[in-house]
Amino acid sequence: MTEQAKTIHFMINDQPVEAREGWTVLETARQYGIHIPTLCYHEAVEPSGGCRLCVVELREGNWSKVVISCMYPVQEGINIYTESDRVNNVRRWVLEMLLAECPASTEIRALAAKYGVNGTRFPSKNPEEQCMLCGLCVRVCREVVGVSAITTIGRGVHKFVGAPYDKPSEACVACGSCVTICPTGAMRARLDRVRGSGHHSHHSANKA
Ligand code: SF4
Ligand code: FES
Structure with missing residues (x-):
């Protein structure tokens, strides 16, 4: 964000709001304490737009469309509604x-x-x-922790989140970021598998 970033004026739920150019509708709403539910979004990682729970309505006269607020960039003069019937x-x-x-x-x-x-x-x-395949665990591991110990495997119904090649991951540093970020609780059970049963980290304090 440069100091020259333009200020964008628009409306959320008929309330005037200001945002910096490049912000998303969701980021702006959060600045103003306007709640939009999210699942696959976390401010620590790049948005993926996968779950669509964060949809909002964009109205322009008598024309309207539903947009994904965690991906949608703010624009001057748009009218956003976060709780409409649509x-x-x-x-x-x-x-x-x-x-x-x-x-x-x-x-x-x-x-x-x-x-x-x-x-x-x-x-x-x-x-x-338990897993909704939102990919947050994969993204936090790659983008924040920087080790890529988790990946999605296969496709369709066989696709699931686990260690690369479904083997215990040597890359895993047992930081637990994936458990913290997981919105469904699925990672709690899967972490042991990703860490690998034979993989004892140096952080393990309870080794006899
Ligand atoms: S384990 Fe959790 S964070 Fe990872 S993809 Fe599944 S639901 Fe998302
Ligand atoms: S929070 Fe999942 S698409 Fe925006």
Whole structure:
């Protein structure tokens, strides 16, 4: 952010807001304490736009579209709505999809319930699944920790998050950043596998 960065004026929920050029709608909303729910976003890593929970409505006269607020750059004069019917419908649809994708996640069930979503019309592939494949664990490991101990493996229903080649990861420094950043609770169980059962870190204090 340079000192010359332009100030952008626009509206969120009919309230005038100011942002720096290059900010996203989500970043601006957070500056003003306007809540937009997110799952795959974290300020420490690059946004991926994967989960779509953070959708907002952009209105222009009698034309409107739904945009992904964690990716959408601010523009002069736009009108953003964070709680419109259209937004709430998309959000509920996203939450229903997530309930099917990771039905075993207590965190996702609680979040869905908060938005009045207590069941899903969509079939679930695995009732035990907790991971929504948001990729936050992979991104924090690569971008912040800088070791790339985690990756996504395979594709489609076989795709899951684990160590590269699904072997214990020698690269893992057992920092726990992936557990902290995981929005669904899935990483708690997976970390042991990523660290590898035979992999004892130097940080381990409880070795007999
Ligand atoms: S383990 Fe957690 S952080 Fe990693 S992809 Fe799955 S839900 Fe996202
Ligand atoms: S939080 Fe924006 S798409 Fe997931």
